[in-house]
Amino acid sequence: MDEYEELFGIQDDFEEQFADELEVLAQMEEESSKLEKRRGPGDNISDIEHLLDDQPPTTPKAKRHKQDTGVAKRLFNASQLQERKVPSQNDDITPPSSPENYEPSNTFRSTPAVLDISGFAAIPETPRRPPTAAPASLRVLKRPPLEGEYISVTDSSGSRVYLRQKEDTGTKVVDSRMVPNSLGGLGLLAVPIGVLREQEAEKRHQQVVEESQRLTELLTSSVNDVLVEPESEENEDPEDAEGRASRLWVDRFSPRHYTELLSDDFTNRCLLKWLKLWDTVVFGRERKSRPARSDRPAANQNSFKPNQGNQNQNRFKTKVEITEEILEAELDQYKRPKFKVALLSGPPGLGKTTLAHVIAKHAGYNVVEINASDDRSAEVFQKRIDTATQMKSVLGANERPNCLIIDEIDGAPSAAINILLAVLNRKDGHGGEAATETAKKKKKKESILLRPIICICNDLYVPALRPLRQQAFLLNFPQTQPSRLTQRLAEISQRQGLKADTGTLMSLCEKTDNDIRSCINTLQFLHGRGLKHLDNKTIQCVSVGQKDQNKGLFHLWQEIFQLPRIKRKRIGEGFEETPGSGGGAQRFQHILHLALSSGEYEKVSQGLYDNYLSMRVRDPNLHSVCEALDWLSFSDRVNQEILHGQNFSLMRYLPFLSVTFHFLFAHTHVPRINYPHSQHEASTRLLSSRNALSTMLADIPAGIRTRISQLSLTLDILTLLLDIICPKLRPVNPQLFSTREKEQMHELIDTMLAYNLSYRQDRTPEGQYTYVLEPRVEEVVRFTGLPPRRQLTYQAKQTISREMEQEKMRRAEQLMLQRNPAVKEKDKQEEKKIAGPKPARNHQQRLENIVKQTTVETRPEVDFFGRAVAPKPQRPQPSSDTGEKSAVLAMGTAVGNSDVWFRFNEGMSNAVRRNVYIRELL
């Protein structure tokens, strides 16, 4: 905590500055030591080999060997201790059987792995080779052969091999004779011939190496660095330099400490603070607190909240002054911060990932990263989250707790995000259970999330992230401050020997939208091309730094409709300097580039179309308007061709529309651009009117349906039809209509039914009732701005509506009758059945008498009126019998057979009862 507070003290800036310088120094030191290392072996190779050559290849002795190691030690003096150890160790373990064994030790000195391998590959060769009589077939050697002519060959990776020349037997003899001479040290020459040869070969080799160095230099043009240059003069492996050059500056100069971060201080601080909130749970009393915590909720479940809350609040109140209110929120029952996840968002290249890594390291965590390159399917994701948050490395020195960083989370499938959420919310279900069952809780205890998770995304508003947004501590990255970025760029370029003034770097920042990564990459690219001095013009001309920026449609439209300002000297938006003087081509290129990178041609052209007429066009003859529209219709045709014929190669012609519009309509004024809604609105309205028409058509009877189509409906019929169904009606009760009027009314209703129109009562927002025509075809044919058509009054519509209902009912009944005539009969029966029992009470006495008289054969059991329900199968019979009602006997059987019965008593009103429906009275 203390060191953390220190960080935010005043010395923050100091620190930073010093840190930078220190870093520079450290790096310089490091490099020089490296240099030393490299130089050591490079120089010594030849010497060692000379010495080794002197050795008798036939019988290596222990003494000899010791001497050699001594020499080697002396020679290696310059190099570091560690490296010196390695060869000696090697020697101890396996005493070399031949001088060839020094090869591996040699290779150890040079870092790249390629040589390593080649060196080892040579080892198995050695025992097979009898040193004196080397087989003639073995022509490719790792070392210059002791005897015979050879040619040294250096391959592209810098490793050197020697090709033995085929020689006469005579010379071979001479050579073999000479060898013992040199062996004994009795040579005639001051320097043994082998050594001379070696020197010669070495010289040649050096030349070749230098040559190749120069070539690689030309090719990669990367080794013009001040620091690298001396290395290349030395016998440096070209590979090494290459390896160094291929390392991206972005990685090399990425901040390693909190103080080196370029991103906004406030953001950094917030994130760090949030991360520090975890300290209680992760570090605070790591081993001790956990069991205590597990006890606490069980022990004082009731009084737990206030206690803990007070404590926490007191503890954190000290920092409240500085922190954001989110950060001051109290810890939950597990002493975790309220938000378990931090979600960083912002455009690419601002250093979000770097920030997360640096801060996590700074706070003492071991970073575990999951990014888009990993498999993020649900199961794997779950597993990885669990591994990262629940476990911890046991082996190794890495004993720090994990901090999970989920990078590029906006690309993750929503299933994965749901899993993450489930992990976050685990404690909820768990907390409830914890109160009741401690045993169960212990089992589950490990599944609570106790490690911080940092998520990073570019687009915060991806639908999949929606649930996460509510539960995460959101941190939006603001733009990097150009001044800070420029400063850093200046440092980098200075260190790399690239001269660049602040203005140039500023314009670079501006061009890349303060994208740190893009800036540094551009610098490296320019540097890699051999540029020593960076000026404004190169920055302007280079198109590398420009990524396919997604600037947004409004920006594009604005660029198209606005002439670039003359006074704008710095490049910023592109290449335009002075639009008046020959800037046309540049403007062309600029707009083309913008249009190309936006890609949404459809939307772009729609926006152009919607806005071009409201521009200040000095166009009295409408020529440019005509031309613009010609272009629009051309691009529409191209589009159609593309979509229809799947001919996507035509796509390349689409962005030129924007260029044309720029040259036709660009103006110095700032344009007011509206988002193009018109097309969308039009299509929705078209769809709704189509739907209204098709609902209308759907229920029109077939006889008429066959005569009309949607087209004829809109063009000819509907308007007039709506006129026709608005006749003049007298505002009186329809009963009082004259026959003529009644006929008219009838026709009207007929028409409306035939064309599937009806009035529906509706309530306006003001509370008034109106009748609206259904389906709503009125809107389809009526135009605003035309004189309104005559409308029927509310009463008239009401009347019509009522009449229509009746007519519909009548028709339905008729239809039903037509379809099955029995229904009506049945209906009557039903009615009677309902009506039957009631009057039956009145006549119960008499009926019983009659039934007794007739002695029903079919039904011996009497007194059914008490039960009133007759068996089903006998129901159809009575319908035929009801006709005759005169004879008592017949009546008796009828009564016996049916459950319905009535007798008409003249003059009495209570004799017959039946249900009467309103519709029968209408």
Place this chain on the structure above:
Amino acid sequence: MSLWVDKYRPTSLGKLDFHKEQAAQLKNLVQCGDFPHLLVYGPSGAGKKTRIMCLLRELYGAGVEKLRIEHQSIVAPSKKKIEINTIASNYHLEVNPSDAGNQDRVVIQELIKTVAQSQQIQSSTQREFKVVLLTEVDRLTKDAQHALRRTMEKYMATCRLILYSTSTSKVIGPIRSRCLAIRVPLPSTEEVCSVLTSVCKKEGLLLPPELAKQISEKSGRNLRKALLMCEACRVQQYPFSVDQDVPETDWEVYLRETANAIVSLQTPQRLMEVRGRLYELLTHCIPPEIIMKGLVKELLSNCDGHLKTEVSHMAAYYEHRLQLGNKAIFHLEAFVAKFMAIYKKFMEDGLDAMMF
């Protein structure tokens, strides 16, 4: 069936009011027994459908008028389900394949084939072929039309096609050559008048001949429209008066106003207003071709004789582009802008000539 259009529609070939020669020819065609595929075309409101229904009645008798609507669903090879409504009697089937949009080929292939493949059971009592009536053939896609070619030949024994469209220009040649093309022209003004008068007589109304003439002119000899207008007049005012104003369709009025707006002022702002009006027309389901046609008609009547050729040339040019393209509004507006430019130049030249 209470609109006059529906009520007084002739149901047999003998009762047709105009083009009686053609009706007689059709009757002969039916009687001679060798009935070909037909392609009936002509402007809307000329009585194509009436004629076809009369023909069907002549072929099969009154049973053909018992119509029913059937909802059919066809599964396309792409597993997409297509819902389509057909109107059918026992003897014929009426389909509008263009209801299925881009999938109309499937409708042709599946629906028509199934109908065409089934044989009539009792060929002694009725005709040995069924009739499939395809409406709006000009809106069929090329694919669908090509799919139709083979079907037309292959199932000749069991099925006849009657194609029905407003123009043949979008019907591919092979199909045209397989059909007997029958053009149904618009009735003349007199014929429209006589029909109107007879209908009014049947209704027990008295239609003054001047009004009849006026109606027939306003309707553009479209008989359906004429009858509807007449009925609307009747609703508006009865007894008829000679100088009664005849109700028009709204879109025509709107289009005329648009044309007037174009002629009265030529600026980008006005063009913007016109665009709004064009959108309005399009969203009211008025096809762009018809808007174009209407505009040209109105504009030509408004502009000078010297400009007429150029304007009509431009109209043809932009209409062609409109047919090729997708977004009608671009092409319509392009035409309007072009007209504005031409017209403005002409007017300014005229002014200059007057001044000097």
